[in-house]
Amino acid sequence: DYTKLDKLIIGVCGGDGIGPMITGMAQHALEALLADKVKAGKVEFRVIDGLTIERRAELGCAIPPDVMEELKQCHVILKGPTTTPRKGDPWPNVESANVAMRKALDLFANVRPVKVPELGIDWTFYRENTEGGYAVGSQGVQIADDLFIDFTVATSQGCERIARLAFDYARKTGKNRVSCVTKANIIKTTDGKFLDTCQRVAKEYPEVEFDDWYIDIMTAKLLDEKRRRDFKVVVLPNLYGDIITDEAAEIQGGVGTAGSANIGKRYAMFEAIHGSAPRMVQEGRAQYADPSSVLRASVMLLEHIGEIELANKLDRALDICMFEEKKVVVNGRDTGATAQEFTDYVLETIAKL
Amino acid sequence: DYTKLDKLIIGVCGGDGIGPMITGMAQHALEALLADKVKAGKVEFRVIDGLTIERRAELGCAIPPDVMEELKQCHVILKGPTTTPRKGDPWPNVESANVAMRKALDLFANVRPVKVPELGIDWTFYRENTEGGYAVGSQGVQIADDLFIDFTVATSQGCERIARLAFDYARKTGKNRVSCVTKANIIKTTDGKFLDTCQRVAKEYPEVEFDDWYIDIMTAKLLDEKRRRDFKVVVLPNLYGDIITDEAAEIQGGVGTAGSANIGKRYAMFEAIHGSAPRMVQEGRAQYADPSSVLRASVMLLEHIGEIELANKLDRALDICMFEEKKVVVNGRDTGATAQEFTDYVLETIAKL
Ligand SMILES: CC(C)[C@H](C(=O)O)[C@@H](O)C(=O)O
Ligand SMILES: CC(C)[C@H](C(=O)O)[C@@H](O)C(=O)O
Numbered sequence: 001d002y003t004k005l006d007k008l009i010i011g012v013c014g015g016d017g018i019g020p021m022i023t024g025m026a027q028h029a030l031e032a033l034l035a036d037k038v039k040a041g042k043v044e045f046r047v048i049d050g051l052t053i054e055r056r057a058e059l060g061c062a063i064p065p066d067v068m069e070e071l072k073q074c075h076v077i078l079k080g081p082t083t084t085p086r087k088g089d090p091w092p093n094v095e096s097a098n099v100a101m102r103k104a105l106d107l108f109a110n111v112r113p114v115k116v117p118e119l120g121i122d123w124t125f126y127r128e129n130t131e132g133g134y135a136v137g138s139q140g141v142q143i144a145d146d147l148f149i150d151f152t153v154a155t156s157q158g159c160e161r162i163a164r165l166a167f168d169y170a171r172k173t174g175k176n177r178v179s180c181v182t183k184a185n186i187i188k189t190t191d192g193k194f195l196d197t198c199q200r201v202a203k204e205y206p207e208v209e210f211d212d213w214y215i216d217i218m219t220a221k222l223l224d225e226k227r228r229r230d231f232k233v234v235v236l237p238n239l240y241g242d243i244i245t246d247e248a249a250e251i252q253g254g255v256g257t258a259g260s261a262n263i264g265k266r267y268a269m270f271e272a273i274h275g276s277a278p279r280m281v282q283e284g285r286a287q288y289a290d291p292s293s294v295l296r297a298s299v300m301l302l303e304h305i306g307e308i309e310l311a312n313k314l315d316r317a318l319d320i321c322m323f324e325e326k327k328v329v330v331n332g333r334d335t336g337a338t339a340q341e342f343t344d345y346v347l348e349t350i351a352k353l
Numbered sequence: 354d355y356t357k358l359d360k361l362i363i364g365v366c367g368g369d370g371i372g373p374m375i376t377g378m379a380q381h382a383l384e385a386l387l388a389d390k391v392k393a394g395k396v397e398f399r400v401i402d403g404l405t406i407e408r409r410a411e412l413g414c415a416i417p418p419d420v421m422e423e424l425k426q427c428h429v430i431l432k433g434p435t436t437t438p439r440k441g442d443p444w445p446n447v448e449s450a451n452v453a454m455r456k457a458l459d460l461f462a463n464v465r466p467v468k469v470p471e472l473g474i475d476w477t478f479y480r481e482n483t484e485g486g487y488a489v490g491s492q493g494v495q496i497a498d499d500l501f502i503d504f505t506v507a508t509s510q511g512c513e514r515i516a517r518l519a520f521d522y523a524r525k526t527g528k529n530r531v532s533c534v535t536k537a538n539i540i541k542t543t544d545g546k547f548l549d550t551c552q553r554v555a556k557e558y559p560e561v562e563f564d565d566w567y568i569d570i571m572t573a574k575l576l577d578e579k580r581r582r583d584f585k586v587v588v589l590p591n592l593y594g595d596i597i598t599d600e601a602a603e604i605q606g607g608v609g610t611a612g613s614a615n616i617g618k619r620y621a622m623f624e625a626i627h628g629s630a631p632r633m634v635q636e637g638r639a640q641y642a643d644p645s646s647v648l649r650a651s652v653m654l655l656e657h658i659g660e661i662e663l664a665n666k667l668d669r670a671l672d673i674c675m676f677e678e679k680k681v682v683v684n685g686r687d688t689g690a691t692a693q694e695f696t697d698y699v700l701e702t703i704a705k706l
Binding site: 084086087096099133134139140141142146147148149150151152153154155156157183184185186187188189190191192193195196199215216217219220221222223224239242243244245246247249250251254255 | 437439440449452486487492493494495499500501502503504505506507508509510536537538539540541542543544545546548549552568569570572573574575576577592595596597598599600602603604607608
């Protein structure tokens with residue numbers, strides 16, 4: 001219970017590209033919303049520098065040890081997008097910092113809400129966040145001249161804790177439907193385990209409806225205007241969660257509009273679901289980056305630390321700006337506002353609520 | 354070269370649920386289009402019974418041996434959807450017949466075209482069809498009380514042949530852009546191999562533009578109205594091909610509207626991309642099933658056997674019915690036509706071309 005802490009420490013880790021700028025905006029909004037507690041010394045924002053691709057490349061590691069030290073001293077973390085090197089990039093092949101942080105802090109649940117009020121869409125994805133093709137050591141092997149293998153991993157514990165979190169959320173919010181998405185007809189052992197576990201856990205939540213889908217057909221169902229409103233809470237293994245939440249975010253208005261909560265037993269990290277957009281920075285357009293992803297992530301951060309009322313206000317203000325007044329820079333509807341102007345407008349909107 | 358055969362044998366394998374009915378429609382259309390050659394004994398349709406879930410369950414195999422024998426005597430195969438048992442089904446857990454057939458006949462390329470003329474969409478997916486999580490023997494293992502593993506497999510040969518086919522197609526059709534989709538930032542060994550191979554093959558096709566995407570962002574890009582027209586030919590590992598072609602088909606009007614060609618060196622099999630819809634049969638609505646998926650598959654069959662003109666006519670007629678006159682039963686636009694009425698209308702449309 002964070003409300004009982006003497007002082008809550010919120011780490012702000014800017015990351016790469018547009019990251020420092022948009023997380024700066026989220027920090028600005030959170031500082032305004034939590035102003036009383038900041039003044040009273042009950043909440044501290046701690047900016048953590050050094051999670052940059054340059055330093056990571058230099059040190060040859062996903063997360064520099066000093067950054068990891070600092071992260072562990074925070075109660076919750078707000079994180080900007082970080083660059084993951086791809087083939088042809090100037091950086092050596094260091095691991096994804098998101099993935100490394102999820103593993104290091106055992107952030108086993110990646111919660112990604114997506115909503116489009118005008119379409120009746122209100123989805124919350126519970127993506128398993130540490131297993132599947134993302135598991136530690138799962139780097140694959142070449143076992144013959146011409147045979148390459150990767151591994152997908154599942155544990156009962158890993159399946160069970162994400163399933164329970166999804167069902168608890170469905171029960172608590174009265175959403176009362178959980179849909180499990182796998183490819184258990186092909187990826188039989190691990191996805192089979194995931195599906196089995198969800199089916200078993202479902203029995204303990206008789207008031208929550210349960211169904212299951214294959215990932216291929218699910219990507220179609222999300223576009224089916226008649227059926228998609230029926231989905232509420234969706235629980236799925238790591239890779240499918242990665243894939244389908246980008247599709248869902250695009251339906252909401254773009255991957256730039258979706259936030260995500262990475263939740264563990266001890267730590268929690270809140271981030272945008274999109275990348276660091278280095279091109280925007282190179283082209284001098286960083287100030288126009290859409291901060292709504294990290295602001296949505298901030299809603300979840302506020303909820304997580306028990307500031308339910310503030311969370312609801314920020315969420316409501318974002319809904320107003322995004323869906324009613326369409327002030328946010330979403331696909332093809334760029335209003336030309338800078339991140340700063342947009343964030344200030346969100347805060348003004350809250351003041352009027 | 355099929356045109357040089359004394360007699361071309363087209364196997365028609367109805368499958369389960371709505372399968373026999375819709376493949377019957379496709380056979381009816383193909384017989385009409387190929388009437389001269391059928392009469393002259395140059396083309397024979399051979400109906401192959403026995404690929405039903407009941408027999409497969411009874412024999413405990415994916416494809417009964419007698420069916421496999423018959424399949425191997427055909428030059429090309431038209432196949433209806435087959436039921437793959439899921440948890441809770443009355444059938445024992447026999448393997449997917451599609452997957453078994455793809456492996457047994459080494460149908461390494463799954464070609465899935467999707468188009469929406471009014472949106473400028475004209476995509477052709479080249480899905481690798483025998484490797485990834487679908488490889489033979491890739492059944493996973495439990496290696497400890499609480500540790501489950503599945504395997505993903507790639508070979509150089511497997512990557513290379515699908516890449517070449519995609520690039521050859523892009524060159525031949527003048528589509529001149531190939532996009533590779535992987536998750537090589539995480540699934541490093543096998544997807545890395547796939548991406549490497551595509552990058553290398555791309556160098557041999559300097560006139561074809563090449564780019565690569567991660568599967569998560571690709572599911573969003575397919576919905577991006579400004580960018581998605583730029584995609585032409587998309588080449589991807591088995592599982593991603595499975596996932597993303599259902600999304601693409603839904604954009605076209607539903608998974609019921611998309612056909613697929615499974616191509617190997619020796620055999621070729623043409624099928625719908627959707628399932629057997631047992632509920633439609635139970636509810637007595639089978640006659641209203643949409644045959645456009647198998648008719649689209651028949652377009653590819655005609656192309657494959659060298660009947661380019663007939664293929665173009667059938668394709669054009671389907672475009673007219675589907676996109677211009679909207680006679681086809683697509684999502685939420687059910688015109689109430691039966692499969693027979695629709696098929697006859699397609700044939701009438703061809704007669705008027
Ligand atoms: C950058 C990448 C490794 C990461 C993932 O695959 O999880 C990202 O796509 C995400 O969803 O956070
Ligand atoms: C039925 C299933 C095993 C199959 C697949 O995953 O390939 C299907 O979805 C397809 O796309 O043909």
